Amino acid sequence: MTVLIILGVLLVALLVVVPLLERSSFRISSEQTAKMSRWILPLLVVMVVVQLIMHFTSN
Numbered sequence: 001m002t003v004l005i006i007l008g009v010l011l012v013a014l015l016v017v018v019p020l021l022e023r024s025s026f027r028i029s030s031e032q033t034a035k036m037s038r039w040i041l042p043l044l045v046v047m048v049v050v051q052l053i054m055h056f057t058s059n
Contacts, residue, residue, distance in 0.1 A: 028036075
């Protein structure tokens with residue numbers, strides 16, 4: 001039941017947020033996109049390392 005509630009909340013949020021973003025004039029330049037994409041892979045690596053540490057230290 002919890003999964004259905006989470007999916008419902010995510011669906012409602014998606015239906016509200018997407019139209020709001022489309023109406024606004026929020027645009028990201030290619031320069032800003034390149035700056036942000038440079039951080040994605042290192043942050044994913046940090047996340048995986050933290051998850052591994054948490055996995056091996058829990059019990």
